[in-house]
Amino acid sequence: MFANFDFDVILRSLPYLFYQGMTFTLLLTALATLGGIVVGTLLALMRLSGVSFLNLPAAAYVNLMRSVPFVLMIFWFYFLVPYIGQWITRSPQPLQVGAFASCLITFTLFEAAFFCEIMRAGIQSIPRGQVAAAEALGMTYPKTMGYIVLPQAFRNMVPVLLTQTIVLFQDTSLVYVLSVTDFLGAASKIAQRDGRLVEMYIFAACIYFLVSLGASHLVRQLQHRIAIIR
Amino acid sequence: MIKIDRVSKWYGPVQVLKDCSAAVARGEVVVVCGPSGSGKSTLIKCVNGLEPFQKGTITVDGVSVSDRKTNLPKLRARIGMVFQHFELFPHLTVRRNLTLPQVKVLHRARDGAEKKAMQLLDRVGLRDHADKFPGQLSGGQQQRVAIARALAMDPIAMLFDEPTSALDPEMIQEVLDVMVGLARDGMTMIVVTHEMGFARKVADRVVFVDQGEIVEDAPTADFFAKPRSQRAQLFLSKILQQ
Numbered sequence: 328m329f330a331n332f333d334f335d336v337i338l339r340s341l342p343y344l345f346y347q348g349m350t351f352t353l354l355l356t357a358l359a360t361l362g363g364i365v366v367g368t369l370l371a372l373m374r375l376s377g378v379s380f381l382n383l384p385a386a387a388y389v390n391l392m393r394s395v396p397f398v399l400m401i402f403w404f405y406f407l408v409p410y411i412g413q414w415i416t417r418s419p420q421p422l423q424v425g426a427f428a429s430c431l432i433t434f435t436l437f438e439a440a441f442f443c444e445i446m447r448a449g450i451q452s453i454p455r456g457q458v459a460a461a462e463a464l465g466m467t468y469p470k471t472m473g474y475i476v477l478p479q480a481f482r483n484m485v486p487v488l489l490t491q492t493i494v495l496f497q498d499t500s501l502v503y504v505l506s507v508t509d510f511l512g513a514a515s516k517i518a519q520r521d522g523r524l525v526e527m528y529i530f531a532a533c534i535y536f537l538v539s540l541g542a543s544h545l546v547r548q549l550q551h552r553i554a555i556i557r
Numbered sequence: 558m559i560k561i562d563r564v565s566k567w568y569g570p571v572q573v574l575k576d577c578s579a580a581v582a583r584g585e586v587v588v589v590c591g592p593s594g595s596g597k598s599t600l601i602k603c604v605n606g607l608e609p610f611q612k613g614t615i616t617v618d619g620v621s622v623s624d625r626k627t628n629l630p631k632l633r634a635r636i637g638m639v640f641q642h643f644e645l646f647p648h649l650t651v652r653r654n655l656t657l658p659q660v661k662v663l664h665r666a667r668d669g670a671e672k673k674a675m676q677l678l679d680r681v682g683l684r685d686h687a688d689k690f691p692g693q694l695s696g697g698q699q700q701r702v703a704i705a706r707a708l709a710m711d712p713i714a715m716l717f718d719e720p721t722s723a724l725d726p727e728m729i730q731e732v733l734d735v736m737v738g739l740a741r742d743g744m745t746m747i748v749v750t751h752e753m754g755f756a757r758k759v760a761d762r763v764v765f766v767d768q769g770e771i772v773e774d775a776p777t778a779d780f781f782a783k784p785r786s787q788r789a790q791l792f793l794s795k796i797l798q799q
Contacts, residue, residue, distance in 0.1 A: 459607050460644035464658040464710060465634025474661060479648050555647045556692035 333523055337530045340517045348513030349534075355430055355509070356496045362435035363495075364488065367442025372472065374447055385443070392440035398501055404433040405505050426507045430499075438495055445487050449480030482553055489546040493539050500535075510534065558583045558745055559714060564603060564613035566596075566769075573599050574610065575769045581714070586746045588756040588777075591766035592792060597749045598641075600766065601716050604747065605636045618713055634662050637707030637715040641722050643699040645691035651678070651702050652687040655709045663710065670709070677705040681735050697728030701735055714745040721752060753796060757781060765789045 337344075373385035392400075408429060412422030424432075453476050461471040481488075500511040508516065511531055518527035559581040566574040573596045581587050589597045602608040604615055606622045606629050615622040620632050645654050655674035659665045665673075678684045681701040683694075691699050700720055707715060717736065721729045733755050740746055740759040750756070756763055756777060763780040765773035765788070773780065773789045784790045 454642075454644075456640060456642055456644045457646065459602075460638075460640060460646070462630070463605055463607060463633055463636075463638035463640075464706070465630045465632075465662040466658065467630045470661055474657060475646055479646075482648060556690040557647060 332526055333521075334526055334530075336517065336521050336523045336526055340513075340527075343517065344510065344513045347508055348510035351427070351508060352496070352499050352510040355427070355434060355499050355502070356492065358431055359434035359438055359495060359499075360488075360492045362431070363438030363442045364446075366435060366439035367444075368446045368477065370439060370443035371446035371450060374443065375450060389440045389443050392437055397437060397498065398504055400437055401430070401433050401501060401504055404436075405429045408432065426502075426505055430502050430505065430507060434495070434499070438491070441491055442488065445484050445491060446480060448487075449484035450476060452483055453479050479555065482555055485553060486546055486550045489549070490543070493542050493546075496542070497535060497539065558585075558618055559604060559747065560614075560616045561600070561604070562614045562616075564600070564610050564615060566599065566603065566608070566610040566612075573769050574603070577613070577766075577769075577771045579764055579771060579774055581745060581747060583745055584743045585761045586740045586744075586748065586759050587762045587764055588760040589747060589749045589764045589766060590751060590753070590756070590792070590796075591772075595766045596769040597766045598718050601718050601747055601749050604716055605633050605638060607638075630662075634658075634710055635713050637704075637710060637712035639700070639703050639707055639715065639717045639720045641719040643691070643696070643703045643723075645699055645703055645706070647691050650688050650690055651683070651694070654691065654702060655706050658706065659709050673709055674705075677708050678702070680708075680738075681705045682731075695728060696724045697731045700724065700728075700732045704732070704735055704739075708739075714747070715739065717746065717748040717750065719749050719751075721750065751796060753781075753793075765792065767792070 370385045370389060373381040374389070376382055405424075405426070408424050409421035412418075412424065413420065416422060457475055457479070458471055461475040466474070499509055502509050503512050503515070506512070514527045514531040518524045561577055561579045564574055564577045565572065577600055579587070589601065591597050599608055603610050604617065604622065610623065613623075617632060617636060621627055622629070622632065645651075646657075649657060652671070652674055655677065656667070656670040659670035659673065660667060675684060675687065678687055681704060683698060683701055683705070686694060686698065686702075691702065694702065704720075720736070721732050724732065729752070733752060736746075736748070736755065737759050748755070748760070760777045763773075763775060763777050764771055765780070765784065765786070767788045772786045773784055775785070780789070781793070784793055
């Protein structure tokens with residue numbers, strides 16, 4: 328049945344697929360995760376603060392991001408950000424934002440909404456007594472959060488955060504709508520150039536599967552390693 | 558040193574503290590007791606501002622707790638507090654539990670903080686457990702670490718909020734022994750507890766709280782000999798029968 332297939336095309340295109348495609352995919356995943364966690368944590372702190380001018384905008388932002396299709400967001404940012412940038416900087420022509428920068432901003436902002444909800448659950452899982460103890464020792468709010476609450480919340484949530492990262496890794500393939508060459512984009516280009524659609528798409532699926540599977544195993548191992556002893 | 562002056566507190570429409578007044582002098586040990594839900598824990602948490610109150614004033618060493626201009630974290634750093642559920646930081650080793658607040662709040666040098674930590678762990682008999690995590694210790698050991706952590710800040714007074722209520726009976730004594738030692742060393746202490754043995758042994762005064770009111774505030778001997786109020790008599794007869 329495989330007689331008509333040419334799996335050699337995979338071997339020939341490996342350097343291109345991985346150096347160009349996978350590098351982009353992994354870099355975008357890593358940076359967007361990092362940025363998303365930072366922005367998400369700040370959003371979570373805003374949402375949990377009793378101050379309405381902080382928690383209402385944060386809640387609105389999270390709800391907006393979660394109710395818009397991701398592909399739409401990618402489009403939106405890619406085509407609109409240059410004009411918004413132009414309007415802000417008052418430059419004569421639209422601001423030049425590279426495809427990678429545009430993707431990174433979109434993914435970071437989008438993931439931030441999800442990481443916000445994860446971190447919020449994590450922070451809420453820390454008993455009130457911990458905050459009281461930190462405050463009783465004279466810690467200010469930033470110190471209480473920075474040394475006591477967030478490190479514990481983060482550790483409790485690492486499995487969920489990394490699971491979300493795996494989802495993000497798969498979602499990066501959506502950058503195809505901008506004709507950016509991520510791993511899937513590279514595979515699809517070769518597939519169309521050489522007319523080897525089936526081979527390339529099977530191969531791409533296998534790689535996504537293997538990376539995701541490997542990562543989730545890693546998450547499970549990490550979970551045991553860093554769990555707080557109670 | 559600690560002055561509570563006509564403090565009232567409401568949770569919504571429910572008044573949980575009614576016009577409470579009391580004073581604690583330097584070096585004095587005051588035991589606060591009363592039925593559960595009487596507001597004694599709330600009262601002690603008002604002393605370092607962990608619970609806000611709507612009326613009255615509390616001053617600690619001349620600094621008002623409720624004054625908005627007061628630097629509350631700075632004041633709290635000078636008052637040690639021990640909680641019912643220990644509240645050690647589970648993600649830090651015992652040693653780090655003692656050094657982190659010293660370094661981050663008091664800006665002490667790492668070496669000095671470390672030395673102080675080991676000294677205090679020695680005092681509560683847990684030197685060998687310095688590199689364990691709180692979750693690896695028994696309840697009594699955790700509470701002793703919590704006391705050491707509070708002492709590491711060189712507090713001018715110590716607040717104990719039911720320090721032995723969450724402990725198994727056989728661990729209560731080891732914690733009380735540490736507290737007795739502290740009291741004998743002249744530490745100013747407010748202790749919310751049901752341990753009447755402890756009160757008899759070291760308390761200078763006993764404050765009896767019921768339904769948010771300070772019903773009785775008497776020297777220890779007088780309180781145990783003959784409480785004036787009926788409510789305190791009833792409470793004592795119940796608790797001493799056990």
